[in-house]
Amino acid sequence: MKTICLEPIGFVRNVRLTPEDDxxxxxxxxxxxxxxxxxxxxxxxxxxxxxxxxxxxxQVKEDKIVTGARHxxxxxxxxxxxxxxxxxxxxxxxxxxxxVKVIKLEGRELHIGNxxxxxxxxxxxxxxxxxxxxxxxxxxxxxxxxxxxxxxW
Amino acid sequence: MKTICLEPIGFVRNVRLTPEDDxxxxxxxxxxxxxxxxxxxxxxxxxxxxxxxxxxxxQVKEDKIVTGARHxxxxxxxxxxxxxxxxxxxxxxxxxxxxVKVIKLEGRELHIGNxxxxxxxxxxxxxxxxxxxxxxxxxxxxxxxxxxxxxxW
Numbered sequence: 024m025k026t027i028c029l030e031p032i033g034f035v036r037n038v039r040l041t042p043e044d045d046x047x048x049x050x051x052x053x054x055x056x057x058x059x060x061x062x063x064x065x066x067x068x069x070x071x072x073x074x075x076x077x078x079x080x081x082q083v084k085e086d087k088i089v090t091g092a093r094h095x096x097x098x099x100x101x102x103x104x105x106x107x108x109x110x111x112x113x114x115x116x117x118x119x120x121x122x123v124k125v126i127k128l129e130g131r132e133l134h135i136g137n138x139x140x141x142x143x144x145x146x147x148x149x150x151x152x153x154x155x156x157x158x159x160x161x162x163x164x165x166x167x168x169x170x171x172x173x174x175x176w
Numbered sequence: 177m178k179t180i181c182l183e184p185i186g187f188v189r190n191v192r193l194t195p196e197d198d199x200x201x202x203x204x205x206x207x208x209x210x211x212x213x214x215x216x217x218x219x220x221x222x223x224x225x226x227x228x229x230x231x232x233x234x235q236v237k238e239d240k241i242v243t244g245a246r247h248x249x250x251x252x253x254x255x256x257x258x259x260x261x262x263x264x265x266x267x268x269x270x271x272x273x274x275x276v277k278v279i280k281l282e283g284r285e286l287h288i289g290n291x292x293x294x295x296x297x298x299x300x301x302x303x304x305x306x307x308x309x310x311x312x313x314x315x316x317x318x319x320x321x322x323x324x325x326x327x328x329w
Contacts, residue, residue, distance in 0.1 A: 025184070026183060027181065027183070027184070027234075027300070028180065028181045028182075029181075029182065029271075030268070031178070032260075032268050032269060059243065061243050061244035061245075063245040064243060064258040064259050065260050065261065066245045066256070066257050066258035067255075067257030067258055067261040068258060068261040070261070071261065071316065071318070071321075072313070072315055072317070073311040074260075077230060077271055079180050091214035091216035091217055091219075092214075092217065092219045103219070105220055105221060107185075107217045107221055107302040107303070108218065108219060108220040108221040108224065110304065114301065115185050115213060115217075115301070116183070116300050116301055118230055120228060120230065120273070120301075120303060121309070122309055122310065122311050124312070124313075137312070145180065147180070147271060148260075148268070148269055148271040148273075149260040150263050151261050152311055152315060153263065153315075153317050153321050153325060155325040156274070156275055158225070158226040158310070159277070159290070160277075161225065162225055162307050164223070164224050164304065164306050164307065165223040165224070168224075168304070169306075169308075172306060172308040175308060
């Protein structure tokens with residue numbers, strides 16, 4: 024199995040210093056580019072309303088990672104389901120993914136809303152949201168996922 | 177800068193053997209889980225209509241990677257913009273991201289539509305699409321991005 028090694032292209036700055044499950048909606052974050060990335064890499068991103076951020080849950084310890092099924096949020100009221108049918112952080116490769124609102128660009132800083140990552144989180148990629156890449160047709164999802172998301176934003 | 181090393185959680189199988197820009201819509205792909213992932217990791221994913229796939233553009237050579245701005249698809253008719261305001265493959269960390277249709281689960285195999293990755297591509301993560309993580313409000317994007325996407329699917 025060939026290992027894939029990546030360098031953070033930036034880091035998150037915001038007021039949330041420790042992992043929490045809920046109430047992410049009001050937090051404004053800044054992604055500051057890493058030194059090896061030119062500020063021009065962000066040029067034009069503010070002509071898009073939204074972006075997708077791929078980040079790394081660097082606080083998750085190896086022994087917490089689930090490679091099979093578990094109760095969502097370890098809540099036994101919900102049936103066990105696969106880690107790839109959940110979005111929780113204790114997952115193989117520890118990748119996070121958020122669709123954020125682009126607020127503004129300032130040099131090497133991208134200001135965004137709706138990023139559910141804590142201060143210091145390494146960022147691996149930033150992509151513009153295009154309508155053509157959005158889900159086609161009706162989005163179907165199970166009830167537990169709506170319950171889980173109740174207080175998320 | 178701390179390097180982040182990841183292991184593929186699966187690999188893509190489909191009929192597209194070399195990178196191409198357009199006409200991805202008709203391709204059905206299978207993601208086959210890597211040996212260190214239990215098949216239970218996919219349990220329940222078929223209760224969702226869509227999933228997000230994070231993958232690795234392993235065919236992209238180091239010297240093709242853009243860390244600043246370029247013309248989208250290197251087409252001089254479009255203004256230079258930042259690599260993070262584009263979704264092309266020649267990007268730092270070579271990460272791809274697709275929103276796919278879940279067709280069916282078969283043991284260690286996930287069958288999907290609308291994955292724009294070629295045969296053999298390493299997969300790094302699979303996440304279920306939940307309405308609560310979709311973009312909020314109107315999606316705004318520049319004209320060039322609509323033109324670029326014209327024959328994509």
